[in-house]
Amino acid sequence: MTRYLSTSAIALCAGLGFATAAFAEGEVVVYHWFEYIPQELIDKFTEETGIRIVMDTYDSNEAMLASLRAGGMGTYDVAVPGDYMVQIMRDNDMLDMIAEGELTNHGNILPEWLDVAYDPGRQHSIPYQWGSTSFSVNRDVYDGPINTTDIIFNPPAELSGRINMLASQGEVMALAAIHLGISMCSPDRGDLQALNDLLMGSRQHWLSFNSDTAREILVSGDAAAGMIYDGFSARARIEEGANLEYAFPTQGFIAWMDNVVLLKDAPNRENAIRFMDFLLEPANVGMLTNWTQYSAGIAGVDAYLDPELSVQPERNPPADAGPATFIEVCDQATQEVHDRIWTALRR
Amino acid sequence: MAGGAASGGNATSDAYAPARGWLLLPAWLVLGIVVLAPIGLMLIYSFLTKEFRGGVIWEFSLEAYDQFFFDRGLFGDESPTIQWAYIQIFWRSIWQATLATLLCLLIGFPTAYFIATRPANQRTIWVFLITIPYWVNLLIRTVSMRFILRDQGPLNDLLQWVGVISEPLTIINTNLGVQIGLFYSYLPFMVLPLYAAIERYNFSLSEAAADLYAPRHKILTRIVLPAVKPGVIAGCILVFVPSLGSFLAPDLLGGARNFMIGSLIDEQFRGSAGNWPFGAAASMILLTLVLLVLMVLARQQARLEKGAS
Numbered sequence: 028m029t030r031y032l033s034t035s036a037i038a039l040c041a042g043l044g045f046a047t048a049a050f051a052e053g054e055v056v057v058y059h060w061f062e063y064i065p066q067e068l069i070d071k072f073t074e075e076t077g078i079r080i081v082m083d084t085y086d087s088n089e090a091m092l093a094s095l096r097a098g099g100m101g102t103y104d105v106a107v108p109g110d111y112m113v114q115i116m117r118d119n120d121m122l123d124m125i126a127e128g129e130l131t132n133h134g135n136i137l138p139e140w141l142d143v144a145y146d147p148g149r150q151h152s153i154p155y156q157w158g159s160t161s162f163s164v165n166r167d168v169y170d171g172p173i174n175t176t177d178i179i180f181n182p183p184a185e186l187s188g189r190i191n192m193l194a195s196q197g198e199v200m201a202l203a204a205i206h207l208g209i210s211m212c213s214p215d216r217g218d219l220q221a222l223n224d225l226l227m228g229s230r231q232h233w234l235s236f237n238s239d240t241a242r243e244i245l246v247s248g249d250a251a252a253g254m255i256y257d258g259f260s261a262r263a264r265i266e267e268g269a270n271l272e273y274a275f276p277t278q279g280f281i282a283w284m285d286n287v288v289l290l291k292d293a294p295n296r297e298n299a300i301r302f303m304d305f306l307l308e309p310a311n312v313g314m315l316t317n318w319t320q321y322s323a324g325i326a327g328v329d330a331y332l333d334p335e336l337s338v339q340p341e342r343n344p345p346a347d348a349g350p351a352t353f354i355e356v357c358d359q360a361t362q363e364v365h366d367r368i369w370t371a372l373r374r
Numbered sequence: 375m376a377g378g379a380a381s382g383g384n385a386t387s388d389a390y391a392p393a394r395g396w397l398l399l400p401a402w403l404v405l406g407i408v409v410l411a412p413i414g415l416m417l418i419y420s421f422l423t424k425e426f427r428g429g430v431i432w433e434f435s436l437e438a439y440d441q442f443f444f445d446r447g448l449f450g451d452e453s454p455t456i457q458w459a460y461i462q463i464f465w466r467s468i469w470q471a472t473l474a475t476l477l478c479l480l481i482g483f484p485t486a487y488f489i490a491t492r493p494a495n496q497r498t499i500w501v502f503l504i505t506i507p508y509w510v511n512l513l514i515r516t517v518s519m520r521f522i523l524r525d526q527g528p529l530n531d532l533l534q535w536v537g538v539i540s541e542p543l544t545i546i547n548t549n550l551g552v553q554i555g556l557f558y559s560y561l562p563f564m565v566l567p568l569y570a571a572i573e574r575y576n577f578s579l580s581e582a583a584a585d586l587y588a589p590r591h592k593i594l595t596r597i598v599l600p601a602v603k604p605g606v607i608a609g610c611i612l613v614f615v616p617s618l619g620s621f622l623a624p625d626l627l628g629g630a631r632n633f634m635i636g637s638l639i640d641e642q643f644r645g646s647a648g649n650w651p652f653g654a655a656a657s658m659i660l661l662t663l664v665l666l667v668l669m670v671l672a673r674q675q676a677r678l679e680k681g682a683s
Contacts (some may be wrong), residue, residue: 089646096428097643115427194630198644216449223448237628249524249546359426360410364448366647373633374459 040121052077055298057098058091058106060082060285061239063156065097065318070265072305078271078298086239088112101292104299107155110284111197111231111354114145117332118356128258132307140284140324153303154324156258156316157284158342159351160198163271164261170250173274174345176206180229187232191244195238196369197354198254198281199226205279205352212357218347219361223368230372245271256283258320261341273341279349286322404658418653428648460638460656464663467635470549471617472635475554475564478604481557482564484502486605490572491563501569504562512559516622519555520546523627547629555623563612571605572598601676603678606672614666 042216061084069080085091087147095106100121108116116122130153140154164173169185172280179202182190192199203225204211209218219307242259244250246269255263258352262274294301305311313331316323336342343360344351375497420438422430444454483543489500507515522529523545530542544580545551599606630637634657642653 041506087650090644093644093648096648119427179402191629220448230631233554234406235631237625237630240626247524248526309654363450364425366449366649368495369631370638370641371459373631374462 030070035307036089052079053295053298054079054081055105055295055302056103057082057302057363058095058103058290059216061086061287063107066316068311068314068318071311071314075305076298076301078301080302081310089196092116101149101294103290104293104295104300105287106290107285107287109354110143110145110286111120111356113152113288114356115144116152116288121291123291124150124298125289125300125303129311130304130307133320135307135325135327137324143203143284146286152286152288153159153178153288155178156319156321157324159258159280159282161202161252161274161280162252162254163245163273163277164252165245165248165250165262166270173272174276174348175274176275176276178231178276179254179295180206180225182232182252186252188234188348189242189251190233191250192233192236193241193254200304200365201281201352201354202254205276205281205349209349211352211355212277212361213360214358219252219368221366222258222365223371225287226368236373242267245269256321257341261320261339264341271350275344275348277347277349281349282351282353284353319354322324387608406492416654416657416661420649420651420658424649424651426648428643429651435651438649438651441649441652442659461580463535463638464660466632466633467618468663470552470556470634471614473553474560474617475610475614477557478561478564479610482561482568483607486565486568486572488544489569491577491607497569497573503568504565508562513622515556516559516626519558520626523551523554546627546663547631549628549632551627551629552623552634555627556620559620559623560613560617562602563616564609567608567612568602575601575660577660595628607675611668611671614667618664619660 057080059082063084064082069082073079079174083103085094088111091106091108092112092115092324095103095116096119106116113122133149133153136149136154140157141149143149146152162179162185164178168189169183171183178186179190179192200212200222203222204213207218207221207225209215209221213219235244237244241253241255242263245253245255245260246263246267255273257273257312260271264271287303289296289303291297306315307325309325309327310331312323312328316328317331317333317336320339320341321337384408419430421436423433423435423437425431440454441457442460444458444512445459446452447455474563485504489497489504492500521527524530525542525544526544527654529545530539533539534542545554579597580593580600583597619636621634621640622638624630624632624634626635633641639653639656641659642649642656
């Protein structure tokens with residue numbers, strides 16, 4: 028729902044912006060996930076630099092890619108794709124190169140997030156936030172053990188028919204592959220058939236497919252369990268008082284990192300670089316992380332973080348938690364089978 | 375309605391005959407840019423080859439239509455059988471849209487009749503009241519519906535407080551939820567044309583029929599309904615067509631668990647499928663269906679007018 032709202036809001040803002048063309052420093056056009064940056068951080072950037080942030084939002088990596096490919100290039104300066112999507116965008120030549128020394132705060136990137144497989148040497152991107160995706164369960168409804176993907180694919184009677192899935196093909200397929208213990212992009216026919224059978228057999232237990240209402244539907248009680256990101260679940264529990272527990276399945280769960288990328292043909296490239304530099308400053312990233320309740324990939328942030336953040340159950344997997352796996356980019360033939368399964372799933 | 379326009383046109387056509395082509399130019403321009411060009415583009419795209427992850431390759435291909443009608447198995451190499459998945463999605467949408475249209479007619483007709491039978495100076499106020507909720511964006515209204523209908527929402531609270539039900543009804547994320555959403559979204563599109571038709575109806579005809587001992591239901595079915603039929607047809611078209619393609623109500627009130635046509639097409643362009651030719655082909659098939667329905671209704675109306683004159 029947010030995506031429809033935001034699009035019209037942005038259209039309005041853009042219209043007003045062009046009419047007044049007020050700020051001397053101009054603007055930076057950000058294509059961002061819904062609900063993913065606090066207003067105070069936006070204000071702080073404008074205060075420091077005089078650059079206005081114009082923002083448009085999306086609710087899945089795929090929707091962002093589709094919109095950019097359908098003529099969005101040249102409109103936006105930066106976007107915030109997840110790890111595997113950075114690779115896809117790089118392969119499709121949609122990202123601009125950040126020259127060495129262009130980002131003054133480049134040295135703040137933590138070494139483990141510097142030479143990532145999806146963007147070796149960080150030539151196009153900087154870390155934004157990282158976290159995990161699994162699912163949360165309403166403890167008022169079900170008090171049995173939840174650290175197993177059976178909760179989603181073979182749920183107990185209390186949860187059957189009351190589960191919300193993310194409307195994100197990549198994440199649903201990945202969790203299913205983790206449940207089966209197969210490789211995410213396995214081209215093996217037996218594996219793909221098993222993936223298909225698992226999802227088709229489990230759909231009877233699912234209530235809905237929604238990403239942008241994934242938190243709200245759990246807080247309101249319309250769903251008793253649902254796939255969700257760790258920070259989203261933490262905010263539902265802390266800010267909205269929902270009795271939710273975030274699961275770390277023994278089979279494993281999904282890890283992700285969102286990254287700010289510099290888009291090719293950025294209309295305000297210079298401002299985009301300043302925005303990225305701003306997002307590499309520990310104080311700013313601290314403010315961001317306290318709000319999103321995910322984790323940062325920048326050195327020196329810890330000093331700015333709320334002390335409660337580090338002890339949150341959503342970010343501290345128990346000892347028996349399975350491995351965290353990043354989503355893989357599949358080859359075309361395998362991806363097409365995944366697409367077929369995804370459509371059949373929602374017929 | 376159409377008769378009035380036609381007679382008006384005849385009266386003035388001679389005087390403006392030489393200039394008529396020019397005067398129509400803006401209308402043709404608008405039609406060309408906002409109607410014909412996009413449809414033409416869609417038609418062309420539906421016959422192109424899909425590019426991986428969105429976009430098209432400029433090579434002729436029937437694959438999009440093939441994918442719609444034929445199932446070649448999970449791996450795309452089995453011998454083709456009929457593909458029921460998309461037909462099922464279309465059937466669900468048509469069924470939902472039909473139901474929404476009937477529901478709107480059922481509620482809309484008495485409403486329009488009520489308004490049309492008020493004293494002339496009060497009618498405007500009633501029409502005004504009907505339109506007030508529609509000043510708000512459709513998305514906001516659909517989200518509000520979500521809040522009202524949910525398990526712990528005001529509707530369930532009220533029904534439980536009154537004692538009609540003991541357990542909350544699950545409406546959100548069901549087909550019933552979608553149905554309520556469609557009905558609520560498009561009701562005024564039914565009420566307004568109906569009101570326009572009923573307002574022009576000469577009520578002395580009903581009185582005359584009553585004087586001749588026609589029972590009430592006969593007056594309705596034999597006198598009133600035939601007279602306001604153009605309004606009924608217009609209202610039905612205005613509700614049916616947008617309901618068929620809607621994707622807000624299925625997404626927000628139906629839980630997006632089952633695709634409707636609108637969401638299926640949306641997924642091809644904005645979702646992970648990224649299959650533009652298939653999205654275009656599905657749109658073309660939908661358009662053909664809608665045109666067929668409109669043609670049947672138009673023919674019926676033409677026959678009606680011929681019968682009247």
